[in-house]
Amino acid sequence: MRCGAAMILALSVMACEAPSAPESAFGDQAQPSGAEAGAEAPAQGGGPALEELTPLPRLDGQWLHLSEVSTCVDLGSSIEQLNRSLYLVSVTQRPNGGLIERWEACEIELTPVISIQASVPEALRASVYPIELHQGQATGLGLERRYSSGALVELWGLSLEESVTEPFPTEPSDERIFDSDADGQPGATLMIGSACEAYLAQRRVTHYIGAQVGFGRLEGEAISSTEQLIIDASSPICKTPYQTRDNPARSRWVRVRVDGQGGAYDLDLDGDGTLRCDELTSARAELFELLEPDDERCRVQ
Numbered sequence: 001m002r003c004g005a006a007m008i009l010a011l012s013v014m015a016c017e018a019p020s021a022p023e024s025a026f027g028d029q030a031q032p033s034g035a036e037a038g039a040e041a042p043a044q045g046g047g048p049a050l051e052e053l054t055p056l057p058r059l060d061g062q063w064l065h066l067s068e069v070s071t072c073v074d075l076g077s078s079i080e081q082l083n084r085s086l087y088l089v090s091v092t093q094r095p096n097g098g099l100i101e102r103w104e105a106c107e108i109e110l111t112p113v114i115s116i117q118a119s120v121p122e123a124l125r126a127s128v129y130p131i132e133l134h135q136g137q138a139t140g141l142g143l144e145r146r147y148s149s150g151a152l153v154e155l156w157g158l159s160l161e162e163s164v165t166e167p168f169p170t171e172p173s174d175e176r177i178f179d180s181d182a183d184g185q186p187g188a189t190l191m192i193g194s195a196c197e198a199y200l201a202q203r204r205v206t207h208y209i210g211a212q213v214g215f216g217r218l219e220g221e222a223i224s225s226t227e228q229l230i231i232d233a234s235s236p237i238c239k240t241p242y243q244t245r246d247n248p249a250r251s252r253w254v255r256v257r258v259d260g261q262g263g264a265y266d267l268d269l270d271g272d273g274t275l276r277c278d279e280l281t282s283a284r285a286e287l288f289e290l291l292e293p294d295d296e297r298c299r300v301q
């Protein structure tokens with residue numbers, strides 16, 4: 001059984017919880033060994049059946065993490081823009097629950113604003129990621145498990161000593177701005193539409209907080225704040241800054257184990273023992289239901 005995208009955590013817990021095992025004349029069959037369950041569980045299509053899965057004591061392993069962060073763009077009326085980022089997160093959990101996480105961004109998608117599609121070039125993605133984070137914490141087991149990522153700081157075209165608290169640059173001449181994607185233009189280059197390039201500095205700080213809601217699946221809120229300074233552009237039309245607001249009530253994340261442990265999804269499709277982004281992006285549609293932009297959700301209540 002699979003869990004639908006859950007706006008409401010409580011509903012999702014109910015939807016994903018494993019059914020209690022029926023009384024059996026053959027003893028307890030709900031404890032298969034992890035490796036065998038993994039080999040037998042279907043990795044694709046409908047996903048593994050919950051009753052065949054083995055609860056895992058720690059979060060160690062590899063996870064596909066979809067972050068959907070909502071921003072409201074105020075251009076006369078308010079328009080919702082979603083940043084859908086798909087990360088491969090490799091997790092090591094210490095005995096105290098402290099987490100070492102390596103975040104690789106496989107895909108960063110921005111939904112269009114008034115039909116203009118911004119896109120993140122490969123050079124920008126490769127210059128920023130992976131990010132290693134040592135702030136996460138997990139406590140509890142199974143559906144009691146709670147998770148916090150700590151501050152994931154994504155700096156584009158920018159170098160800061162105090163990455164969260166240092167004041168963000170306000171002038172293009174700020175010496176902390178640098179050509180991080182090495183394309184000869186200041187800061188990081190974002191494509192605006194198909195022809196225009198914007199050169200910018202950006203800081204995004206995100207805390208992912210949530211809970212385990214089913215086998216190999218965590219969900220929760222994304223508390224995220226983005227600052228941006230447009231330094232220059234290849235055409236004046238791309239240089240226009242616009243007012244944006246963070247929209248935390250719509251921002252959320254879902255994380256699914258994809259390394260096959262305990263009967264989880266195994267997205268090592270070519271069986272070479274490593275997970276690569278090209279194996280993962282095709283699974284996005286299968287594993288996650290996406291939010292769609294809804295400008296109504298940008299009205300100030």
Ligand SMILES: [Ca+2]
Nearest residue numbers: 179185186187
């Ligand atoms: Ca650059």
